[in-house]
């Protein structure tokens with residue numbers, strides 16, 4: 094029996110996708126219940142993406158029933174809906190370790206299973222990857238199927254359209270399954286979302302659907318269908334194409350929408366689209382959180398569940414995202430130029446709060462970070478103060494837009510990068526490990542890192558007062574619980590000297606400064622006098638302050654929750670080299686490697702972020 098849960102009879106018998114094929118319809122329905130139960134049980138303990146996976150249970154069963162993974166390739170977009178896939182591909186036994194350090198990963202990972210054909214975590218990549226795999230198949234003279242499964246939210250990302258455009262014209266044999274639940278994390282937005290809703294409302298669709306449902310009822314689910322019945326089914330499915338003109342115009346055969354919780358419909362439709370030689374889009378309708386008492390009400394709340402034992406929010410210091418939102422609202426009351434932008438993450442970024450206060454000044458552009466940035470540039474070009482609130486990891490997508498559309502034109506766009514640094518259980522695709530590196534190399538850009546929640550508020554005020562591109566990056570979770578006051582704009586490029594010292598200097602940014610202060614305190618007991626400098630600005634650096642300490646001390650230790658390459662440490666090294674200063678300078682930073690998923694404690698331990706390891710580093714340096 095699987096650990097951590099009640100008996101899951103059929104699920105326990107599944108060692109891999111082949112075993113799914115031996116079950117009859119009644120058993121498959123039992124299996125779907127068991128998968129749901131397992132996901133609910135494990136995410137109640139470990140947290141995780143509950144809603145999306147509950148919506149893809151039947152689809153996953155049908156896919157593994159009809160196709161032959163690992164020969165056939167199934168590419169799940171984003172990977173947050175793939176828990177049922179994990180359970181059916183040999184990971185049920187270890188599923189209780191989901192999201193835990195060294196346990197089953199949060200998304201998809203090629204190294205985790207031969208059935209994870211393409212790694213994921215960020216949205217909108219599946220069709221591109223699947224098209225590449227299908228082309229590789231054709232070039233290598235192979236014959237298997239390649240299937241991309243993409244949600245309606247992820248379809249709002251530009252890259253998905255780039256892939257549809259390319260795939261439709263290429264005539265490559267590829268199956269795209271559009272999993273349409275009307276939700277992104279929040280309700281889906283945009284014209285495409287309206288279009289998809291319109292397809293379901295179309296009366297022609299309902300007429301065809303009824304005929305199709307009748308046909309499916311009289312057809313056996315297991316075993317090959319009679320050729321005549323298959324033909325009639327295909328005719329009916331084809332007739333539905335008239336309702337999916339957009340996809341048809343893009344060169345796809347469009348089928349659907351069909352009920353994505355009806356195994357019979359799914360199996361029949363997949364069998365059918367498997368026969369098509371060319372790009373096919375199968376549109377299925379599902380419900381996020383299917384199987385929960387009231388999935389509609391909880392859809393957004395259940396996108397992701399928190400791990401058991403997570404402390405209730407109000408006992409903690411305020412979250413950085415809330416301080417960001419509250420400060421932005423306060424600033425926007427006095428400054429009508431301020432507008433807020435989110436790329437499908439209103440609740441995660443705090444932009445939902447801003448929207449409640451200023452609905453006309455808030456834009457949710459969909460999962461479209463590149464567009465968000467250039468859209469912000471347009472707003473700024475006309476004199477507004479756009480605040481682009483995008484997680485550090487997702488802003489990676491918009492690197493060229495930041496350079497080409499914002500910074501070359503020196504436009505006053507404010508980048509608020511939440512989830513900067515390690516994020517814990519969401520792992521390497523979601524750690525905000527690179528932003529200091531990718532932002533500081535861009536001319537005209539100012540880059541700030543608050544050491545605590547008050548400084549975040551001050552930096553937001555600084556950003557609003559600044560003319561030009563400016564970014565502030567802050568971590569996931571709660572602040573340090575420092576005393577709060579009204580935000581004040583800071584002097585650009587000016588560091589804060591927190592503690593003076595003659596032997597060595599800690600120069601850093603972000604909440605690691607608190608660790609440096611504690612380390613300096615410890616070192617004092619051993620007679621080592623350490624200065625602590627909160628640089629605040631990664632760009633422009635406070636060269637004068639840093640050089641003045643470099644001149645006196647025997648060593649410098651830089652601190653940043655960013656990769657050790659090309660970030661704050663590199664900035665300090667460049668400064669020292671430019672001034673021919675030969676003082677030793679070491680980094681406390683993230684390694685030049687992708688940090689795995691896990692609880693923050695384990696991750697901090699693994700990367701050496703602790704007072705003890707800072708003290709050790711300092712002692713070593715003083716030897």
Ligand SMILES: Cc1ncc(C[n+]2csc(CCOP(=O)(O)OP(=O)(O)O)c2C)c(N)n1
Nearest residue numbers: 145214215216244245246247276277278437
């Ligand atoms: C580039 C990028 N931006 C934002 C996210 C955060 N995110 C994770 S899932 C999700 C919603 C996806 O919606 P959809 O594709 O419809 O899948 P559903 O959750 O509805 O099944 C978002 C915005 C992401 N993973 N990648």
